[in-house]
Amino acid sequence: MILxxxxxxxxxxxxxxxxxxxxxxxxxxxxxxMSLEEARRLHYxxxxxxxxxxxxxxxxxxxxxxxxxxxxVGRAYGEVHETRDRTHRLRPLRLFLxxxxxxxxxRAGAFALACGMLLAGTALGSxxxxxxxxxxxxxxxxxxxxxxxxxxxxxxxxxxTDRLQGQRSRFSAMLMTHNTRIALxxxxxxxxxxxxxxxxxxxxxxxxxxxxxxxxxxxxTRFLLGWLLPHGIVELPAIAxxxxxxxxLASALLGxxxxxxxxxxxxxxxxxxxxxAAGLATLLLWAGLMESFLSQHHEPVLPYALKIGIGAVEGVxxxxxxxxxxxxx
Amino acid sequence: MSRDAVTIRTxxxxxxxxxxxxxxxxxxxxGVDLACVGAVGSLLATAIRGxxxxxxxxxxxxxxxxxFGLSILYGLVLEWVWRGQTLGKRLVGLRxxxxxxxxxxxxxxxxxxxxRSIDVLPIFYxxxxxxxxxxxxxxxxxxxxxxxxxxxxxxxxxxxxxxxRSDKYNSLRGRPRIEARLRQRISPAEAAxxxxxxxxxxxxxxxxxxxxxxxxxxxxxxxAEIEPALFESxxxxxxxxxxxxxxxxxxxxxxxxx
Numbered sequence: 001m002i003l004x005x006x007x008x009x010x011x012x013x014x015x016x017x018x019x020x021x022x023x024x025x026x027x028x029x030x031x032x033x034m035s036l037e038e039a040r041r042l043h044y045x046x047x048x049x050x051x052x053x054x055x056x057x058x059x060x061x062x063x064x065x066x067x068x069x070x071x072x073v074g075r076a077y078g079e080v081h082e083t084r085d086r087t088h089r090l091r092p093l094r095l096f097l098x099x100x101x102x103x104x105x106x107r108a109g110a111f112a113l114a115c116g117m118l119l120a121g122t123a124l125g126s127x128x129x130x131x132x133x134x135x136x137x138x139x140x141x142x143x144x145x146x147x148x149x150x151x152x153x154x155x156x157x158x159x160x161t162d163r164l165q166g167q168r169s170r171f172s173a174m175l176m177t178h179n180t181r182i183a184l185x186x187x188x189x190x191x192x193x194x195x196x197x198x199x200x201x202x203x204x205x206x207x208x209x210x211x212x213x214x215x216x217x218x219x220x221t222r223f224l225l226g227w228l229l230p231h232g233i234v235e236l237p238a239i240a241x242x243x244x245x246x247x248x249l250a251s252a253l254l255g256x257x258x259x260x261x262x263x264x265x266x267x268x269x270x271x272x273x274x275x276x277a278a279g280l281a282t283l284l285l286w287a288g289l290m291e292s293f294l295s296q297h298h299e300p301v302l303p304y305a306l307k308i309g310i311g312a313v314e315g316v317x318x319x320x321x322x323x324x325x326x327x328x329x
Numbered sequence: 330m331s332r333d334a335v336t337i338r339t340x341x342x343x344x345x346x347x348x349x350x351x352x353x354x355x356x357x358x359x360g361v362d363l364a365c366v367g368a369v370g371s372l373l374a375t376a377i378r379g380x381x382x383x384x385x386x387x388x389x390x391x392x393x394x395x396x397f398g399l400s401i402l403y404g405l406v407l408e409w410v411w412r413g414q415t416l417g418k419r420l421v422g423l424r425x426x427x428x429x430x431x432x433x434x435x436x437x438x439x440x441x442x443x444x445r446s447i448d449v450l451p452i453f454y455x456x457x458x459x460x461x462x463x464x465x466x467x468x469x470x471x472x473x474x475x476x477x478x479x480x481x482x483x484x485x486x487x488x489x490x491x492x493x494r495s496d497k498y499n500s501l502r503g504r505p506r507i508e509a510r511l512r513q514r515i516s517p518a519e520a521a522x523x524x525x526x527x528x529x530x531x532x533x534x535x536x537x538x539x540x541x542x543x544x545x546x547x548x549x550x551x552x553a554e555i556e557p558a559l560f561e562s563x564x565x566x567x568x569x570x571x572x573x574x575x576x577x578x579x580x581x582x583x584x585x586x587x
Contacts, residue, residue, distance in 0.1 A: 005524075005577040027412055050343040057344070064528060070345040071482075074430055077339055082432040090409055090435075169390035177397040181446070184401070188447045191474055249440070253474065263429075263476040270436025270475065277443055281401075285394075 009065065012052050016072060019045040023075045046076040092278070098326035100279030103272040104241065105323070107248050114243030117198050118236070121205020126213035128206070139210040149218035156223075156298040164296055172292030179235065179284045183242035187249070187277060194250030201243040208236070226304030229311025231291035234318060238283040245276035283318075290314075335466055335478055337430040347430060348481040349467050350423045352458060355479055359454070361417030366403050370396040405442040409435055414482070424482035428466065437475040444471035499571045500559045510553040511575045519548065520576050523569050530566070542566040 022042050026032060034042065053069045104111065128135040137145050147155070164171055182200075189196030215224035252269035255262065294307065334346035350358075374392040381388035407415040413425035413433045425441070427433050448457030448469045457469035466478045501507055523545050530538060546565035549555075549572045560568050 006574075007578070047341060050339060050341050053345060054343050064525060073339075073343060073345050074337070074347055077337065077345070077430050078427070078432045081339070081430075090406065166386055169384075169386045170393070173390035173393040176394055180397070180401075184443060185446050188444050191444055191447055191470055249474070266440065266474060266476060267434060267436050270434070270440040273443065274436060274439030277439070 005065075008052075008055070012048075015045055015048050016052070016069070019049050019076055020072060023072075023079060026079055027075075042076075043080060046073070046080045049073050049076060095275060095278045096282050099271075099275040100282075101322050101325040103275035104244070104279065107244055107272055107276070110247040110251065111240060111244040113247055114197075114201055114240045117201040117243060118205040118208075118240055121202035121207075122209035122212070123205075124202075125206035125209025125211075127209075129210040129213040130217060135210065136214065139206060140214065141207065144211060144214075149215045149220040149223070153220050153223045153298075157300065164292070168292050168296075171296075172288050175291050176285050176288030179238075179288065180281050183239055183280050183284060184277060186239065186242040187245040187273065187280075190246030190249030190273075191253070192250075193253055194247050197243050197246030197250065201239070204239060222304050222308075223298070225311070226298065226302075226307040227295055230294040230307050230314070231287045233311045233315040234283050234290065235287035237318060237322075238280045238287060241276055241280040241283070245273045245280070248276070249273055332465070332467060335428065335430075335480075345430075347426060347478070350421075350479045350481050351467055352461055354421050354423060354481070355467075356454075358415070358417035358421040358423050361420050362403065362415050363417075365416045366400050370399055373399070404445070405438060408433075408438045408442065413438075413477075418479075418482075422482055423479050425472075425477050426480050428468075428472075428476050428478045433477065437477050441471035441475035441477050444474055447471075497567060497570075499574055500563065501555065501571050501575055504559075507553055507555055507559075508575050511549070511572055514552040515549060515572070515576050519545075520573065523549075523573050524577075527566075527570065527573065539565070542569055545569045546572075 019042075022045065049069065050073050053066070053073050056066050056069060125139055128139060144152075186197055186200045189200060212224060212228075215221065248269050252265040253262070255265060294302070294310065297307075298304075332349060332351075334348045336344055336346050338344050373395050377388050377392045377395070378385075381391065404415055408425055411419070414423070418424060425433060425438070427437065445457075448454055448460070448471055450456045454469070457471070460470045460473060461467045464473060466472075468478060472478060501511070526533070526538075526541050526545060533541065542565040546560070546568040549569065550560060553572075563571075
């Protein structure tokens with residue numbers, strides 16, 4: 001054996017300890033800015049530890065030291081050879097107010113495509129309900145299919161008791177969590193190259209189209225708008241944004257023939273997907289509140305015109321937010 | 330293609346290995362995380378009930394939303410803040426890393442955690458488990474898409490140069506024939522075994538320690554054909570130390586110095 005191990009350990013250990021301290025400091029505070037001298041020192045320590053590892057690898061005498069040094073060099077390698085952006089701080093408010101609308105605008109094409117899928121489903125659902133008498137029972141959710149729109153409107157407007165009395169908050173929480181779970185699932189289905197995302201969007205569109213056609217055909221358009229707009233004006237865009245994020249993910253997986261490596265495409269897409277996910281979850285919290293506390297009240301408790309007006313104001317604010325927020329860097 | 334470790338070659342030409350965590354360790358870490366989310370969720374629910382007990386509807390709703398948020402954000406935030414570790418991964422000694430050994434990026438953490446909803450399908454991570462079995466580096470779908478791996482990050486103690494140093498008189502030193510035989514006939518693997526025995530001596534049960542050093546000493550004495558007079562009344566552990574001092578230091582160097 002060429003290596004004088006005890007002497008080698010004794011002479012190199014101080015450098016390894018110094019490198020380890022540096023790495024601990026950087027891992028504790030990843031936003032730390034190093035001076036040129038400090039960066040040079042870190043680079044030197046990394047190179048020295050790498051050279052030591054090469055020496056010890058040629059001598060199989062000490063697996064423990066080798067394993068320990070491999071782990072140290074691995075950690076240092078991650079710090080020294082990283083060329084991507086530094087780790088961002090976790091700032092939820094900035095994520096929602098700045099990163100989310102910017103990511104939304106940057107990926108407007110994917111949003112348009114997601115809306116197209118949703119609308120295609122809506123069109124099919126509407127047509128199916130209008131031309132096929134049997135479609136109502138198949139397409140509509142059971143609780144809506146059991147009553148005609150007119151019967152339901154009559155029920156709601158003549159009801160003397162509040163069926164959500166004492167459980168409105170729970171209902172709201174259920175809507176928030178359920179919708180967010182479905183939306184994130186729609187996003188994650190982007191991993192199926194967007195096929196799962198497209199199917200889920202289309203299916204949601206079919207149900208929406210069938211419900212809308214059912215109420216419109218029965219002359220209950222005002223009730224429909226008053227019922228759906230206060231929460232739907234936020235919830236539907238949120239679902240479309242989930243689809244948008246899923247399509248962004250799918251697009252990164254597929255690539256566009258520009259030669260960018262998959263991991264780089266995913267790194268860029270991942271930032272936008274994260275911002276879109278945070279944004280849509282926040283929108284769905286709001287939609288859950290509106291659906292439970294506003295949408296379920298009908299005339300004579302709340303005039304439909306007021307509910308439609310609130311929905312319209314929400315829609316305008318959402319459009320303004322998504323198109324204007326985060327324009328300053 | 331090894332599933333035990335990912336080998337990385339640095340631009341300096343150094344090769345190092347990141348030991349991969351298998352499904353078993355990851356499942357245990359996931360179980361710990363699940364228990365943590367459950368425990369924190371219960372604590373939150375109790376606290377909220379205490380604060381909003383007069384409004385049971387609101388208390389239950391806030392509890393449900395917070396629990397949902399906790400279950401979604403737990404892995405994401407902890408892996409972001411603790412650089413690839415959750416409580417479960419810390420306890421089991423695992424860490425999420427970039428598959429090329431570079432620094433883990435927030436976008437990678439976000440993607441691998443968002444895709445968890447697919448990996449858990451239909452129950453108990455069956456989709457993720459199938460992906461792990463099919464992938465090269467035990468990666469679930471979220472890892473494959475985020476280009477991440479999960480490695481065993483348990484830190485061993487740093488090597489202690491003093492552990493191998495002996496200040497006692499070495500009866501084998503200054504005998505060129507014995508020194509040459511020791512260097513020729515003791516394999517690196519045997520020397521490594523002896524080093525491990527010395528470095529970990531305090532962690533080994535006394536009876537087992539005596540037995541280990543006796544077997545090592547017998548092996549070394551037989552291999553180098555050392556005359557009994559040279560190790561008579563010398564403890565087996567000291568014989569092993571003396572042999573290592575010869576094997577691990579350069580010929581001609583008297584003793585170990587710094």
